[in-house]
Amino acid sequence: MGDVGLRGVEAENRLLRRVIETITSNLDLGTLLASLIDLVTAATRGDACFLLLWDPDEERLVLRAAPPSFEAAVGSVRLRLGEGVSGWVAQNREVVAIPEDKWSDPRYKYNPELEGERFTSMLSVPVISKTGTLLGVFNVHTLARRDFSDRDIRFLRLTASLVAEAIEHANLFGALADKESALEALVRTTIEAQEEERRRVAAEIHDGVTQQLVSIWYRLQACGRALRADPGRAER
Numbered sequence: 001m002g003d004v005g006l007r008g009v010e011a012e013n014r015l016l017r018r019v020i021e022t023i024t025s026n027l028d029l030g031t032l033l034a035s036l037i038d039l040v041t042a043a044t045r046g047d048a049c050f051l052l053l054w055d056p057d058e059e060r061l062v063l064r065a066a067p068p069s070f071e072a073a074v075g076s077v078r079l080r081l082g083e084g085v086s087g088w089v090a091q092n093r094e095v096v097a098i099p100e101d102k103w104s105d106p107r108y109k110y111n112p113e114l115e116g117e118r119f120t121s122m123l124s125v126p127v128i129s130k131t132g133t134l135l136g137v138f139n140v141h142t143l144a145r146r147d148f149s150d151r152d153i154r155f156l157r158l159t160a161s162l163v164a165e166a167i168e169h170a171n172l173f174g175a176l177a178d179k180e181s182a183l184e185a186l187v188r189t190t191i192e193a194q195e196e197e198r199r200r201v202a203a204e205i206h207d208g209v210t211q212q213l214v215s216i217w218y219r220l221q222a223c224g225r226a227l228r229a230d231p232g233r234a235e236r
Contacts, residue, residue: 007018008061011164030064030065031068033051033064033065033163034065035049036065036159036163037049037050037051037065037066037067037079038067039159040140040156040159041067041140042069043155043156043159044123044140044148044152044156044175046123046140046141046142047119047141047142047143048066048067048070048119048140048141049066049067049138049139049140049141050063050065050066050070050114050138050139050141051063051064051065051127051136051137051138051139051163052077052079052086052090052136052137052139053063053127053135053136053167054090054134054135054136058078059080059081060078060079060085061078061079061080061081061086061090061115061136061137062075062077062078063075063076063077063078063102064136065071066114067231070113070114070115071176072113073111073113073114076113077111077113079109079140083109084103084106084107084108084109084111085098085102085105085107085109085122085124085139086124086137086139087109088107089124089125089137090124090126090136090137092135093126093128094126095123095125095157096122096123096124097121097122097123097124097125097148097153098122098123099121099145099146099147099148100120100121100145102116102120102121102122114156115143118143119141119142119143120142120143120144120145120146121141121142121143121144121145121146121148122139122140122142123139123148123152123153123156124137124138124139124140125137125139125153125156125157125160126138126160127160127161127164127167128160128161128164129164129167130161130164130165135163135164136167138156138159138160138163140152140156171210173203175178219230
């Protein structure tokens, strides 16, 4: 391998280390994905990178991360399985590289929010978990014509696998956090119910004792008056 090849491998390894460092950081999922968009764009020497995640409830691919200039499109672009290049990649779980003339590709669907007319080439890679679950699709676009190399595809696929792990971990932590919140809410509700029951019982006890004391007080008053006039009644 020549010096150029070695430099390329070293640069790729450095970028992969940055990807891994970003993924293993304590960033929330939204910040993490935004950081990865910048890293992937730099690593692939692309001009724009988009990450669409699969929403099983909506059964749609939803744009979840994009460059800052496309932030308005995040959450609004939604594709069914098989719809557009991204939908095709998600459905077939295969890589698609289009160096030019994407308009003639029957899989391509124009999304005004993503300004497809600006970009010439695109590379689309599925994001699949280790268990084989579809998580989303990574897309890289370039302004100038680009023949994506095997190294570009390999790097993006490796990054996609790392992102898949990060997303799964984030989802697990999110589910755990939801369960902890639900448990805390249940504990609070239980404590409040117990406190309310204690207050009710205390009120009942207080009212009952008070009534008895008042009754005894009246009886004692009556006994006191009867002691002089009618000792026998007072004794009774």
